[in-house]
Amino acid sequence: MNTKHLTPSAGRPKAIIIGGGVIGCAAAFELSEAGFDCTVLDKGRLCSEATTAAAGMLGAQVETHHPGPFYELCRISQGMYRRWTDALEHTGGVSTEYIAEGILRAALTEGDEQELRSRLAWIQDARWCTPDELRELEPALSPKVRGGLHFPADHQVHPAALARALKAALVKQGCTIREETPVFRLLKDTRSGRITGVQTAEGPLYADTVVLAAGAWSPALTESLGLPLPMFPVKGQCISVKPQAPLTQSTVFTKGCYIVPKADGSCLVGATQVEAGFDKRATAAVIADLHARASALLPGLADAEFLSTWAGLRPGTRDGLPFMGTWESAPGLIFATGHYRNGILLAPAAGRIVRQLALGEKPLLDLAPFDPARHLNQPAPAL
Incomplete structure (x- = not known):
């Protein structure tokens, strides 16, 4: 770190994190651990946007x-997860509700089965299961499943519990949290071009x-x-339902729908992917569609x-890759945004980076693949 930019009066480098979602909180946690005096600013409440649209897979x-x-970024972050949640829980004293059960990705159609089988050429830590093998793992699955992939290392946390654990850890670290504090612009030193703060x-x-x-x-x-x-917002709507008794231990997933069993016996079912601007309304049509898809995979969910239902806005990017790193034209600014529907999974790696x-x-x-300015160097599309 360039020590000439330290704040002399405090003796500790200061960091401002714009955005109190799971990525921003993970960055604040890591920076606080490294000795930074951190302030997290959020225009609303902590973890109230994309994090609320997540299932915790x-x-x-x-x-x-x-x-x-x-894919490599996802695997790196997944490998960090258990140690990272242990550190959060040790620091803040609040459980993340980490559940070490895998995911079954089941195919209900011939086309979906072919697509899943095509992944076997490159994917790691997965095995193909026949219909009987899938139902041996999770007997409540529909008899119409055609087989699928078992991912034993794809675990889960509870998004709300993770948010509480992050906030508690940041408070214990002495991080300043300022909710309902929107940032209007970045402050830039006119001579050096360095980003020096926020307005x-x-x-x-x-x-x-x-x-x-x-x-x-962010844009x-x-x-x-x-x-x-x-970047653009993508609305994700989920529903929560509760069968009379738990139906699965593993998360079960099929095209267009996933079902994540939680510790209280409920199941989180999601999620839509709709480009609807900044509209966060939850709609009845989505409730019906998600329930129908979930019941097709787990018939026991029919009754x-x-x-509840809720919706949040995920930060999508046109090439599907987040923006992470720095930009030479704005020294002092670190980008950690655009993680779309993988913010919870990528939080440990993003914070560490x-x-x-x-x-x-x-x-x-x-x-380099996540360069915030990568699109500036791309050729214009041919007319």
Whole structure:
């Protein structure tokens, strides 16, 4: 880390994290562990957007459809997860409700079966199961399953419990949390070009390092820097239902639907992927569709008690890759945004990468594919 940017009065480097979702909180946790004096700013409440649209699956395998840098990032983060949640729980004293049960990705159609089988050429830590083998693992599955993949290492946490654990850990670390505090713009030193802080309704705040983890709201802050981020909100709606008795131990997943059993006997069913701007309304049609899809895979859910529904906005990117790293035209700013529906899974790796960049260390993996300015160098599409 370049020590000339430290704040002399405090003796500790200061960091501002814009965005109090799971990625922003993970970055604050790692930076606090490294000795930074952290402030987390969120326009609303902590973990109230994309995190609320999550089921808590740590699906490094099940939700990745081809090999490449994103798959490697997912696997790295998954490998860090148990130790990371242990550290959160030790620091804050609040459980993340980590459940070490795998995921069954079942096929109900011939096309889906073919797509799943095609992954066997490159995917790791997975095995193909016949219909009988799937139902031996989870007898409540539909007799119509055609086989599928078993991912024993794709575990889960409870999103709400993880949010509580993160907040408790940050409080214990002495991190300042400022909810209902939107950031209007980034502050830039006119001579050096360095990002030195943020402007809020209550005035400017200054820091040695600023982390952009504002999810779908990130482009509004980079536009003035000359860096338009091609991001957009994707609404994800979930439902929670409760059968009379637990139906599965594992998370079960099929095309268009996943069912995640929770410790209280409920099942979280999700999730939609709709580009609807910043509309967060939960709709009755989605409730009916998700329930129908879930019941097709687990017939025992047909008469389950309906508990609740909710929606959150995930930060999508046009190429499906998050923006992580730095930009030479804005020193002092670290990007950690655009993780779409994988924010919970990627939180440990994203937080560690932010810490490494802030300290001037080599990151966990090559960040070139996640370069925040990668789209600036792409050729314009042919007319």
